[in-house]
Amino acid sequence: MRKGVGWAVLLLAAGVARGQAQDQSDPQQGASEAMQPQPQEDAGSARASPGGTGSAAAGTAAPGTSDAFDRACVDLLHGKTPEGDKAIKALREACANLMAGRADEKLDAEQRRQAQLAAREQLRQQAEGRVQPGQSTASPDPGQGVLAAFGSAASELASPSRTRTMGMRARGPVSYTLVTNPVGWFSGLGVNAELFGAFPAAPKFSWVAGARYSEADATNGTASTFGGMAGADLFIIGRNNEGLRIGPRLELAAGRERFQGSTTFARLGMSGELGYNFIATNGITGLLAAGVGGRVAGNDKNDNFASFVGGEFGPYLKVGLGYSW
Helix, strand or coil: CHHHHHHHHHHHHHHHHHHHHHHHHHHHHHHHHHHCCCCCCCHHHHCCCCCCCCHHHHHHCCCCCCCHHHHHHHHHHCCCCCCCHHHHHHHHHHHHHHHHHHHHHHHHHHHHHHHHHHHHHHHHHHHCCCCCCCCCCCCCCCCCCHHHHHHHHHHHHCCCCHHHHCCEECCEECCEEEEECCHHHCCCCCEEEEEEEEECCEEEEEEEEEEEEEEEEECCEEEEEEEEEEEEEEEEEEECCEEEEEEEEEEEEEEEEEECCEEEEEEEEEEEEEEEEEECCCCEEEEEEEEEEEEEEECCCCCCCCCCCCCCCEEEEEEEEEEEC
């Protein structure tokens, strides 16, 4: 009897100990079960979000991030909207911007991939000797015609806002202007050119240099002249070689006549000139000027002598056409 009671006590103690051990292990087991991923309630919840990742990607999102905005956009696609018209419009615009931005990223990535493939194909063809470096199979873009360029310059000249961009081109301020007097080619001045250069530190001032050469034939001989001109301009209105300008001119000229003998001559001329330079954004340049001046030293022969500063003392007119850069 005593032995039976002793065995019963031992079995009861063992049962109590086992129950306590099970109670202690239950919280850990429950925690481990809570850590297990729960099955999704609806297969539709795994639909792709506007970014193409789907709301199921929230389980793999980086710590500290949220996919609430993506889920809100997905809900908007499914007809689930927030309260209020303003909230709906704001969410719609935000989702549209998000989708457009991600689409642009996709397009950019595809374009980069296509460019890399084209570059690899080009290198492969060059290695095989099928294509030479620097060659292109694409047709060149048509350039702007001469008449169209002059028409564009004329329209800019008539623009009321032209004065705000004087001396400027698309790439920056104008530094140099090269013009010629087309009338002078046939009026005795001969082949001529003038170069204007703006001072970078003082863009309202420019230096001017010119050169000319002419040769005339007659029944009883020939006459040839050449000259060099230097000057400076102050742009009263404008800058960088464009606008209303005024400045002095100094020319040294020499020539030779061969009429029943040979005669040489030289003269020094000075003048003051007032003019206007127009520069279009495409670089085409026009010039119109008037001055007073003439010979101040040297031979007084050839009263019809043509030069940058006039012949004998008096007024003169000048036109010019050229290009600025």
